Amino acid sequence: MKLVSTEAAVQEPRMRSRPLAATLILAGGLAALAIGIALSVSFGAADIRFAAVWEAILRYDADVTQHQIIQELRLPRVVGGAIIGASLAVAGAIMQGMTRNPLADSSLLGLHAGAGLAVALCFAFFPALPYMYVMLAPFLGAGAALTALFSALGEGISLYFNIGQDLAFWFAGGIAGIKRDQLEAVSPWIAAALIGAIALGRSITMLSLGEDIARGLGLRTGAVKAAGAAVVLVLAGAAVSVVGAVGFVGLLVRYAARRLVGVDYRWIISCSAVLGALLVVFADLAARMVDPPYETPTGAVIALLGVPFFLFLARKETKEL
Template sequence: MNQQATTRMGINKQTQQEKLRSRPWVATLILVGGLVALALGIAVSVSFGAADIKLSVVWTAIFHFNPEITEHQIIMDLRLPRVLGGVMVGASFAVAGAIMQGMTRNPLADSGLMGINAGAGFALALCFAFFPGLSFMYLIFYAFLGAGGGAAIVYGIGSMAKGGLTPTRLVLAGAALSLLLQALSEGVALYFNIGQDLAFWYAGGVAGTKWVQLKIMLPWVGGAIIGGIILSRSITMLSLGEDIAKGLGQRVGLVKLAGALIVLVLAGSSVAVVGSVGFIGLIIPHLTRYLVGVDYRWIIPCSAILGSLLAVFADLTARMINPPHETPLGAIIALIGVPFFLYLARKEKREL
């Protein structure tokens, strides 16, 4: 038996051992139970607000809408788009984080920590300053460009350091770039007097989400999540190492390019809707891997469900803390995300 065949057998054996760590029954339970919990969360979130509405009225408004009833108008025009926006954004950030962590084998990877969200936000600031009144479709497009530019700069800075890319270097580069782009965005806001327009994106939240935004966002997000599921097997191989992926016949460069495009679509479209909301893509993939194992064919769809749940219930909590005022969604998630990030950074114990 030649060396190549021996290597391939070793790779296949290791891959099978890794697959044995997956727990499909837990993943199935998460998918089914998560969808039920998500439906209940949506119903409760729609019914709760400055004017509490009974769940029976919510059901009637959704399936037998009457525009002459004020409560039906509140549900269909204000609350339901808001909650569904949270569902889409939570799923987007979670899947983006899972794909990033799988492809780069970086446990600290997250669109908010890698400069992607900040790049998209800076692009939006420029749009508000130089192209006021731009349609939401164009805002999403420029958010994609900004997200891609932010990611390219972070990876460029991280790769220039001696010793190459490490999770800590990438996170530090992302944090530095995020602060820079945020400062530039604030400077643009002050100079062009658009601070009020950008305040929503600074805080991060789904309040004010409209149906037109969801209709434009849905094809992008839906297509990107489906693309992530299609790539999930290849991402599983990449998560074991590039050498193993190549040995199993994976076209690593093509997979990384496709994965990067999916991440940019998910993060860019989400930032265009809710602004600077971080840590969903950091927390959820780790929780999902702990529950279902290392197979990304389960991790990606389960991350989408758990990310949606986190966003919906975090938004509900944001409205309950100090009614009728609202706490920013980004602040609620950061209360969980920052300690979790510090725990992961301490666990890594890697030198700069």
């Protein structure tokens, strides 16, 4: 076995990180995100001119129908999509960094299944519960990682209580129904979790080198893992509570970010947030172009990319064993 000194381990992330590439990705990604948001707000069943979009943002008039559509439907949808994309991507990056598993993703390790069970229980036993309280359920359910068990339980409850249609829309994953009050409820949690993720970047980098090396460098690995798990649960739970089970975002984005910026998670996390927002915004735009004026779930569009990519990674990892 090849031994690696702690000094070499410290130098490796620094040598293999690419801050210039990361800076360009952040700048270009934010510019592309602004373009994507503008296109997404303008495009829909009723196309709206860019000038009308700016008027609705800068000089909102409640008596103008287009202004109402923009402020109440399209802006929450696209801004929510960007926020959720960033959340899922960062959650995936942290999970992969802590576990050193390139296949780790909140949708694949059971967080979405646990959240789905919690939503099924709410729909079945508390049908009159206000939606703001239903949104809290995925936070609790996302703490479990027993995919097969919770998926089976959720499906059983949906069949017994005849709530399959409600759950089907939720499981499909989509951002069409995002409301302003939902964003106001989850945005503070997501913002705090994203700040926490960035603060953990250096520690996640050391942890990604291996637990023994991280301990040798003086890292309190137990505390870092606990903090990282808490950040992942908040990000994944908040995202799932709003848009349902959108999968593969963390898997796709973190792989791309690591390839582009190197192994330093301070850059991987920040770039993942921007790239994740880009992925969901443009996937939602593509979903609306599949069969207009009907809606295709955004989660289905992302899955078209995610499933083949997951199989590619799984095959690659199997060959390396």
